Amino acid sequence: MLRKAVLQTFRQGLAQSFFKRNAVSLSETTVTHQPIETSNEAGERSVSTQKTSDDSGNTVVVAPPEFRFMYPEFLPDPAMETRNRLKEKLERMDMLQRRSVIEIPEFYTGSIMAVTVADANSPNKFAKFVGICIQRGGSGLRAWFILRNVVDKQGVEILYEMYCPLIQKIEVLRLERRLDESLLYLRDALPEYSTFSFDMEPERRLNNSVVPINPLKVKLRPRPWLERWERQNLQGVEDLKLPQVFYDRAAKVAKPWEKYDLMLHYRKTIPAEEQEKIFAEVHSQLQQQELKRKLRRRRGPDSEQ
Amino acid sequence: MNQADLSKLVSALRIAVKPKPKLFSSPEGPAGRLKKLSATVTALVKYERIELNYPRAEEAQGYAERLISDAIRNGDCHKHTMEMADYWLNEKQLVHKLFKVLVPRYQNYNSSFTRLVRGPTTYPGYYAGTAILELKGNPFPPLKPETHNYHYWLHNVLLEEAKKEFRSAREERNAGTTESVTAES
Numbered sequence: 050m051l052r053k054a055v056l057q058t059f060r061q062g063l064a065q066s067f068f069k070r071n072a073v074s075l076s077e078t079t080v081t082h083q084p085i086e087t088s089n090e091a092g093e094r095s096v097s098t099q100k101t102s103d104d105s106g107n108t109v110v111v112a113p114p115e116f117r118f119m120y121p122e123f124l125p126d127p128a129m130e131t132r133n134r135l136k137e138k139l140e141r142m143d144m145l146q147r148r149s150v151i152e153i154p155e156f157y158t159g160s161i162m163a164v165t166v167a168d169a170n171s172p173n174k175f176a177k178f179v180g181i182c183i184q185r186g187g188s189g190l191r192a193w194f195i196l197r198n199v200v201d202k203q204g205v206e207i208l209y210e211m212y213c214p215l216i217q218k219i220e221v222l223r224l225e226r227r228l229d230e231s232l233l234y235l236r237d238a239l240p241e242y243s244t245f246s247f248d249m250e251p252e253r254r255l256n257n258s259v260v261p262i263n264p265l266k267v268k269l270r271p272r273p274w275l276e277r278w279e280r281q282n283l284q285g286v287e288d289l290k291l292p293q294v295f296y297d298r299a300a301k302v303a304k305p306w307e308k309y310d311l312m313l314h315y316r317k318t319i320p321a322e323e324q325e326k327i328f329a330e331v332h333s334q335l336q337q338q339e340l341k342r343k344l345r346r347r348r349g350p351d352s353e354q
Numbered sequence: 355m356n357q358a359d360l361s362k363l364v365s366a367l368r369i370a371v372k373p374k375p376k377l378f379s380s381p382e383g384p385a386g387r388l389k390k391l392s393a394t395v396t397a398l399v400k401y402e403r404i405e406l407n408y409p410r411a412e413e414a415q416g417y418a419e420r421l422i423s424d425a426i427r428n429g430d431c432h433k434h435t436m437e438m439a440d441y442w443l444n445e446k447q448l449v450h451k452l453f454k455v456l457v458p459r460y461q462n463y464n465s466s467f468t469r470l471v472r473g474p475t476t477y478p479g480y481y482a483g484t485a486i487l488e489l490k491g492n493p494f495p496p497l498k499p500e501t502h503n504y505h506y507w508l509h510n511v512l513l514e515e516a517k518k519e520f521r522s523a524r525e526e527r528n529a530g531t532t533e534s535v536t537a538e539s
Contacts, residue, residue: 188356312417316371320367
């Protein structure tokens, strides 16, 4: 009798915990969300809340598809061996918490940014750096980006971790994209392509809904280079004008079959259904934060005075 | 850069995907591996049930599922999907079969589109054994017998009740003996 009772409670406990877990996730997805729209939103980019209905007829919040480009660090590392759903969920909560304290704006590789970091050793206690984002990576709280600038004829690159608490301010001075996802070739390009003034003012965008792609083709310095750029299929570089031997060797080493390797692509990315789930979870909080910031900016000069 | 690649949107596969791909040696190297697997995928789409060795069946299952899921997600007007179908299906009439027959068949499926069943491992022979890879919804008789719920059949009901009676009788007997023991102590 006792053993039966113990077994029953154990099974019940399991079932309860399972149900609770499912119930929580269900309630997250079936929350009806009213998008708060203020009257002066006309000029601003409208991040539309897409509402779709699931099987039971409740409206389900779905984040717009651009979210995966705007917030790529919310997606976990696709390597299957290290995936842990609970860890990812906790990390997303921490990321949102940090984003509520400091504004981490939308940026892409090729955008010019200014980052202010708390520095105990500098006279002002803050250190500001302006540069072009040449690469971004990492997932979760370890998301990083590299800013490059040429200071006193010396090329300088700084890797910033986006969620580092030492960062005081991240400002996007010019929001644009380039033809490549990685601008590491700027290291071998003429210095004028990487030079940006530290006094650069943030530029106002004429068209808020679309991020412009700068079709600039960069001129590289004469060889030797840091990497074999001719093997990397770069779009944003002018014709390299190398002897044919280089291209022949590149063709020998190339892996053209990888274009057709469907499982390789699958293992390198997060499936669409999971992306939608992640961004639906995170979307409403991000929108609320953005709105609060807009209201604060509008009220800002009046309330501060 | 361990950020997820955003260039393609991919449907989630409903099969168990292993973290590392299985390599197959061939005279052409890695290109030959994909060629061999494309032959397997072509045969699967053509015959809808094929018998082959297990490791190749496992890999080909992944690629077949990816191809079908891409076809369902993007349709036949999508350039990238068409290129993939063109590469993976060596016979061009099978590209038509993929988009005109398989996509409508699997449009509303919530499960995987293929089934991998392990076949006999004959000794001496290939250690990993054989497997049968088939597309679901094929016109052939099923490989495994259909599973029915037999618990409400009369003899099973009677057996379950007999088991419960036996267990409760045994627990009463045990409770009786422990009570007598505690009473004595």
